Amino acid sequence: MKTLKRGMTGATVTEMQRALLHKGFDPGLVDGAFGGGTEAALLAFQRSEGLLPDGVAGPRTLTALGVSDDPTLPDATGTVTVEMVSQMFPFTAICNIKAQLPFVLAALKERGLHDRTMVLMALATIRAEAEPFLPVEEGRSKFNSSPNGHPFDLYDNRRDLGNRGRPDGDRYKGRGFVQLTGRDNYRRYGPQLRPAVDLEARPKLGASSAVAADLLALFLGDREMQIKDALLHDNLMAARRLVNGGSHGLAPFSDAYRRGDAILPRSI
Numbered sequence: 001m002k003t004l005k006r007g008m009t010g011a012t013v014t015e016m017q018r019a020l021l022h023k024g025f026d027p028g029l030v031d032g033a034f035g036g037g038t039e040a041a042l043l044a045f046q047r048s049e050g051l052l053p054d055g056v057a058g059p060r061t062l063t064a065l066g067v068s069d070d071p072t073l074p075d076a077t078g079t080v081t082v083e084m085v086s087q088m089f090p091f092t093a094i095c096n097i098k099a100q101l102p103f104v105l106a107a108l109k110e111r112g113l114h115d116r117t118m119v120l121m122a123l124a125t126i127r128a129e130a131e132p133f134l135p136v137e138e139g140r141s142k143f144n145s146s147p148n149g150h151p152f153d154l155y156d157n158r159r160d161l162g163n164r165g166r167p168d169g170d171r172y173k174g175r176g177f178v179q180l181t182g183r184d185n186y187r188r189y190g191p192q193l194r195p196a197v198d199l200e201a202r203p204k205l206g207a208s209s210a211v212a213a214d215l216l217a218l219f220l221g222d223r224e225m226q227i228k229d230a231l232l233h234d235n236l237m238a239a240r241r242l243v244n245g246g247s248h249g250l251a252p253f254s255d256a257y258r259r260g261d262a263i264l265p266r267s268i
Contacts, residue, residue, distance in 0.1 A: 003074075004057040008034045012067070016057055019065040020045055052228050073115035074267045077105040080119060084263050088123055088256040089133060096133040100209055104177065107213035110194065111221050116267070120260045121227055121239065122220055127256035128240065128249030129179045135212030138174030138181070158182065171203055176212035178219045178243065192218055219243070 004013055014032040021027060025045045028037030039055045046053045049064050062068035082098050089097060108114050108122055130136045138144065144152050155161065155169030161182025163169060174181040180189065183200060190199030193214050197205055205211050220227065223242045230238035236254045237247060 003059075004034060004062070006034050006036075006039050006055065013038070015067050016042075016062065016065060019067050023065065050225070052225060052232065054228075054232050073112070075109065075114045076116040076119045076264065076267070077109050077114045079265045080105060080123075084260070085123060085133075087263060088259045089127055089131065092131060092133050100133050100135070100213075103209045103213035104216065107210075107217040110214075111217040113217055113221055113224065116264060117228055117231055118220060118224065120257055120264060121231065122216060123260055124253045124257040125216065125220070125243055126177045128244070128253035129174075130177050131252060135176045135207045135209055137207050138179055144169070144173065155181070161185070162187065175203065175206035177216040178212075180206050180215050180219070189215055189218055 002012075004016055009032050011032060013034045014030060016034075017027045017030040017032070017038055020038070020041045021030065023045060025041040025048075026037075027041040028035075042057060042061070043053050043055045045051075045065070046055075046061060049061075051061055051064060057065070057067075059068060059073055060071045063071040080101070082094060082101060085097050085101055086092070086094050104122060104126070105114075105119075108119060113119075113122070126133060138152075140151050144154050146153055150166070150170075152169035152173050153166070155173060156163055156166045158169070161172070162184025163172060163182060168183055172181065172183045172186055180186065180199075186199040186203050186206065190197050193199075193211060197211060199206055199211075206215060220243070226242050227239050230236075230242065236257060237250060240247065240250050240253050
């Protein structure tokens with residue numbers, strides 16, 4: 001079933017209006033015309049159900065209304081090509097994209113994050129976190145290593161990351177496409193992988209292609225609604241902060257997202 005949005009007319013819009021009315025959200029006239037009253041009622045229903053409040057009736061909203069029985073979002077992964085991604089990553093070797101992109105798209109599809117918005121979010125996140133398009137390990141910097149200390153000593157005692165002292169800083173440094181960091185995160189996400197992996201015991205697996213791609217999808221999936229709400233309001237900084245906790249990498253993230261948004265086909 002197609003997505004319904006303001007300006008559309010027809011029998012399916014009528015069915016949606018009746019469903020909104022039945023749920024207690026009055027759209028005004030039940031006339032098959034998607035106007036302002038219908039949009040306001042739909043927004044109220046979406047907020048009530050914890051759905052993305054975008055005023056557009058996509059598969060998840062129509063299913064929640066009982067108008068559809070298929071909540072599956074349109075799959076954008078099939079339209080993503082190496083050439084498209086290379087335009088989002090102007091400084092990255094195409095051979096890396098060609099080798100790693102299948103892992104990323106497969107993980108997004110497996111986790112149900114295959115819609116256009118989340119595909120763009122995932123790719124832009126990789127640009128910010130791992131621009132070579134390889135699941136890299138974090139390098140030393142002033143943020144993780146003191147001037148006279150051993151590598152990653154500033155992470156060793158980070159209780160907010162679940163670290164317990166040396167050598168946890170180096171052992172659980174950032175890895176992968178999303179730079180998973182800290183003992184707690186390795187412990188949390190390992191069992192959720194498909195197949196499950198004891199990442200706490202084998203942290204270096206976080207930099208392998210399949211595991212790194214699945215970790216990226218899991219991490220973004222935990223924040224899907226917040227990310228989509230930020231992007232709905234064109235707040236790329238907020239979307240980036242949901243992943244990174246700050247503005248580090250915001251410029252390449254924003255550049256990649258804008259480039260991708262301009263070239264990735266849209267579907268109704």
